[in-house]
Amino acid sequence: MTAAVQNSPPLLAPSHSRPWREEEATHSMRSLGYFIGAFVAALFLGIGSAWYMIERGSPLTTTKVGPWSGWVNEGNPNADLYTRAHVARSGRLPLTSTVARYFTARTDSAGRLLNSDCEYKIEGGPINARWWSIAVYDEYGAPLDNPSARYSFNSEEMLRHADGSYRIVLAREARPENWLPAGDGGRHLTLMLRVYNPRETDAAGIGIVPGDRLPKIERIACE
């Protein structure tokens, strides 16, 4: 009953303790390494994914049809945080998506980046809206310098075929029909299609531009 404490705590000889402590030390070093690794990975993943979802969008916020992508709730006071962050960073003042829709393309229909050294054919059908326009910019959103000061074509001024369809040629050198100058060579381009007062809307009143009405962008040739 009165079990006397017979076992005194073991005395660890220095020769025993040293290897054990070293193992502990390398273990905690390794933990620290893993922890730092995890933290750095989290930093890249967290900021990278936030940046991508704000700059380029995600299925939560944008609709993508071929090369075109449009933010569904752009300019809308009830928009989600990603869309609001996108609008704030873009420096633009878009009309709310119940009044206008904006679509941008950075690639052709085959997925290759738009390049001012190439020539493109942009073809599409009529869009059911009060006014719409296709404009070309450099990758920073500035219009491209050209002698005819032509930066866009809109629904009122564009040459169209009898069925309402149209063809725009984006090229550095002048072309017949609707020539959209590509400016100087050696840069990436962005196209923007803006559709004011689309006549079709969804249940929330957001303007609809059917996917088949977003023009095809076909690369013809490159210099």
Next chain:
Amino acid sequence: MRVRLPGFYIALAAVLAGLIHIVAVLLLPSLAPRNAYARLAALGPANTMIEIPAATPGRQAMPMMAPDVRYAFCRFDLAAGPVRLKAAIPDELWLIALYTREGDNFYSVAGADMKRAQVDLIISTEDQTVEEAGVDAPESSDEVIVVNSPVKEGIALIRAPLAGPSRASFAERALAATSCSPYGR
């Protein structure tokens, strides 16, 4: 204790990445590029109509402005009372849109949706009524549109889409004839 499989650290990285993602989404708008309000505020004072010069390759007030739209804006500040925007709308394509500083487009009206060519729009906060502003009530109130603004400071932007390049100078003259001023003064 032996070193565990990196599973724990992968889970830790995922949780941290999620938290950092949320913080970044909240912070990114306030970092780096200036938003539209800041860009337009640099062009002139509040409560006055300012035409935005047409975008050219060297210079544009905001990125990706429509080259075939002419714009004029009024940076409204309702601290001292409502603000009145007057415009003769020559064209059904015109659009008037009101924005908060963050770019929320809380009101818009198209030329085609207005029965009259002369627009008289009063922007006020919800607690300011046009009568309380200490001014005479508008002569006939159906000719005046009163818009309640959820914010004290924002932007009223008029867009004049062009039917063709030859219409640019006409649109610029029509925009120059619009006005924005404190209501009653």
